[in-house]
Amino acid sequence: MSQVTSHSPVVEPKVKPKFEAFDFRKYQPFAFAPNLPDRTWPNKTIEKAPTWASVDLRDGNQALIDPMTIEQKMQFFKLLVEVGFKEIEIGFPSAAQVEFDFARKLIEENHIPDDVTIQVLVQAREHLIERTFEALQGVRRAVVHVYNSTSKVQRDKVYAKDLEEIKEIAIKGAKMLQDHAAKHPDTEWVFQYSPESFSQTEPDYAVQVVNAVNEVWKPEEGQQVIINLPATVESSMPNVYADQVEYFCRHVKNREHIIVSLHTHNDRGSAVAAAELGVLAGADRIEGTLLGNGERTGNMDIMIMAMNLYSQGVDPELDLSDMSRIVQIVSECNNLPVHPRHPYVGELVFTAFSGSHQDAIKKSLDYNEKNSEATQNIWDVAYLPIDPAHIGRSYQDVVRINSQSGKGGVAYILQRNYGFNLPRWMQIDFSRVVQQKAEDVARELKNEEILEAFESTYLQNSGYELLDHNINNKGGEVEFNGQMTLNGETIDISGHGNGPLSSFIDGVARHTGKQLHIINYSEHAISPEFTYGEEDEAQSDKTNAKAAAYIQLNVDGEIYSGIGTHTSTVSAMLKGALSALSQAF
Numbered sequence: 001m002s003q004v005t006s007h008s009p010v011v012e013p014k015v016k017p018k019f020e021a022f023d024f025r026k027y028q029p030f031a032f033a034p035n036l037p038d039r040t041w042p043n044k045t046i047e048k049a050p051t052w053a054s055v056d057l058r059d060g061n062q063a064l065i066d067p068m069t070i071e072q073k074m075q076f077f078k079l080l081v082e083v084g085f086k087e088i089e090i091g092f093p094s095a096a097q098v099e100f101d102f103a104r105k106l107i108e109e110n111h112i113p114d115d116v117t118i119q120v121l122v123q124a125r126e127h128l129i130e131r132t133f134e135a136l137q138g139v140r141r142a143v144v145h146v147y148n149s150t151s152k153v154q155r156d157k158v159y160a161k162d163l164e165e166i167k168e169i170a171i172k173g174a175k176m177l178q179d180h181a182a183k184h185p186d187t188e189w190v191f192q193y194s195p196e197s198f199s200q201t202e203p204d205y206a207v208q209v210v211n212a213v214n215e216v217w218k219p220e221e222g223q224q225v226i227i228n229l230p231a232t233v234e235s236s237m238p239n240v241y242a243d244q245v246e247y248f249c250r251h252v253k254n255r256e257h258i259i260v261s262l263h264t265h266n267d268r269g270s271a272v273a274a275a276e277l278g279v280l281a282g283a284d285r286i287e288g289t290l291l292g293n294g295e296r297t298g299n300m301d302i303m304i305m306a307m308n309l310y311s312q313g314v315d316p317e318l319d320l321s322d323m324s325r326i327v328q329i330v331s332e333c334n335n336l337p338v339h340p341r342h343p344y345v346g347e348l349v350f351t352a353f354s355g356s357h358q359d360a361i362k363k364s365l366d367y368n369e370k371n372s373e374a375t376q377n378i379w380d381v382a383y384l385p386i387d388p389a390h391i392g393r394s395y396q397d398v399v400r401i402n403s404q405s406g407k408g409g410v411a412y413i414l415q416r417n418y419g420f421n422l423p424r425w426m427q428i429d430f431s432r433v434v435q436q437k438a439e440d441v442a443r444e445l446k447n448e449e450i451l452e453a454f455e456s457t458y459l460q461n462s463g464y465e466l467l468d469h470n471i472n473n474k475g476g477e478v479e480f481n482g483q484m485t486l487n488g489e490t491i492d493i494s495g496h497g498n499g500p501l502s503s504f505i506d507g508v509a510r511h512t513g514k515q516l517h518i519i520n521y522s523e524h525a526i527s528p529e530f531t532y533g534e535e536d537e538a539q540s541d542k543t544n545a546k547a548a549a550y551i552q553l554n555v556d557g558e559i560y561s562g563i564g565t566h567t568s569t570v571s572a573m574l575k576g577a578l579s580a581l582s583q584a585f
């Protein structure tokens with residue numbers, strides 16, 4: 001009889017539940033953590049991608065309401081190959097005809113690239129193993145993955161077998177694989193064993209069972225062996241799982257001759273974390289699915305783990321650059337939607353609505369653009385863990401505007417989409433307009449609505465037009481003479497100043513008797529890539545870039561801001577002044 005460390009700390013809770021109906025006393029603390037005070041994994045980092053094995057077509061498929069058809073499996077298989085998987089669990093051939101037929105199709109129609117190995121799962125039962133090898137006839141190389149559950153709950157309640165009897169199931173399964181493989185010597189066979197529910201198994205017992213399996217397979221004599229350690233139902237914190245993995249790696253015999261693989265589920269929401277810590281703890285290989293489909297809350301999501309590596313400067317050795325296509329195929333084959341907040345891939349994960357986030361994103365991006373040499377184009381942007389462009393996402397997604405947004409976000413939209421680079425004081429002015437509009441409509445504002453608000457506030461100065469003008473510079477003193485409409489009325493103005501703008505403003509002040517001062521002025525060329533706006537005037541030259549001029553005026557103690565655009569900087573400036581005046585008068 002095996003000697004196994006007891007793991008049943010029945011704890012008597014001393015306190016009554018706060019809410020009688022929600023009685024936590026029905027649960028017990030996790031009981032299968034090894035005693036590993038000298039654990040080494042916390043001091044390690046992941047510097048290399050593990051070997052990835054996709055189980056989409058098996059664990060993912062077995063959890064679907066409607067399992068995939070052969071056509072869907074084929075489409076998914078091709079995607080997995082394109083993405084770069086070299087090990088793909090294609091199904092459970094003894095479970096259903098479609099599973100068997102899919103294996104045959106892949107093999108007979110030569111769909112398996114030379115550098116890709118297919119894997120199949122089977123229970124430790126003779127007739128199922130026989131059928132499995134039938135399905136694999138003629139394959140160049142394959143992983144046959146056999147499993148039986150070793151957990152206490154399954155031993156006691158499902159199998160009603162003791163430790164030795166459960167170990168015996170594993171040993172028999174190992175022998176069956178060996179015997180069947182021997183009948184097909186032309187295939188390169190890799191054997192895989194999973195003590196299913198490893199994480200709910202006493203750690204020393206799991207080691208005993210695996211050692212017994214390996215005594216049959218003899219990896220030290222050249223048989224390729226993968227030992228997979230499933231957290232079939234995630235039931236502890238990921239650090240505890242990492243301890244279990246490190247304990248296993250330290251105690252299993254012939255560690256150097258076996259590949260240690262992990263297969264985590266997401267019942268507590270930490271499948272990726274468990275796999276990552278498990279790699280630190282010594283694992284070589286990771287099983288999971290794209291987008292995390294799988295039993296209950298799903299399998300460990302390989303997209304997330306791979307992108308986590310990518311975002312830390314480690315080559316994930318998978319090509320996830322065409323993310324939207326991957327997501328489309330996976331969600332169509334699984335017939336499952338993708339949550340908009342799904343890490344890396346969700347519709348909203350690169351989008352900031354809140355003002356301070358938008359402001360920080362805009363400033364970081366502007367900084368990087370101006371300092372690309374110093375930053376060596378290394379991605380380091382507040383609130384954006386990766387560059388959305390690297391996975392085919394556009395910068396349009398990054399900032400979206402609602403009532404939680406601020407001036408930085410609104411400025412970002414105008415800059416990225418329409419070429420207006422608003423100075424700070426103008427951002428403040430316009431953000432008030434946008435905030436009011438967002439509150440009025442009580443929803444997100446589309447970019448076109450923001451542009452429309454921008455135009456109607458600053459760029460449509462009906463009734464305020466410069467009809468004719470003449471500017472003379474006499475030794476630094478500028479004289480402005482012209483005719484304009486002011487609130488629909490045609491007036492003549494003439495003024496003096498040290499430039500066209502100040503002389504124009506002086507002329508308006510003289511005519512109207514108002515106190516007029518220029519507070520702020522800024523201008524820039526609008527990049528020709530932006531086709532914003534109407535043609536200014538008949539003579540405007542399309543080849544010339546337009547200028548945008550921003551003006552802030554104090555009119556009798558009140559502040560007004562205006563914008564003008566034109567191919568001539570002076571005309572843009574004067575139009576900007578008219579825009580501010582149109583709000584003042």
Ligand SMILES: CC(=O)SCCNC(=O)CCNC(=O)[C@H](O)C(C)(C)COP(=O)(O)OP(=O)(O)OC[C@H]1O[C@@H](n2cnc3c(N)ncnc32)[C@H](O)[C@@H]1OP(=O)(O)O
Pocket residue numbers: 059062092094095096121122123124125128147148149158159169196232295
């Ligand atoms: C954690 C995982 O995801 S493991 C993979 C799970 N995936 C699947 O189960 C999908 C494919 N499986 C199937 O379609 C079916 O289970 C089949 C077709 C393979 C077998 O079906 P059935 O023969 O009707 O068996 P069923 O699954 O109902 O019952 C399981 C029997 O196998 C035994 N068994 C289950 N798993 C194993 C195993 N890994 N090794 C040995 N015996 C096992 C059970 O104890 C039970 O025995 P009993 O008949 O003496 O009570």
Ligand SMILES: CC(C)C(=O)C(=O)O
Pocket residue numbers: 059121147194196197228230231232233263265
């Ligand atoms: C068979 C094993 C690997 C499994 O799917 C699980 O334990 O979740």
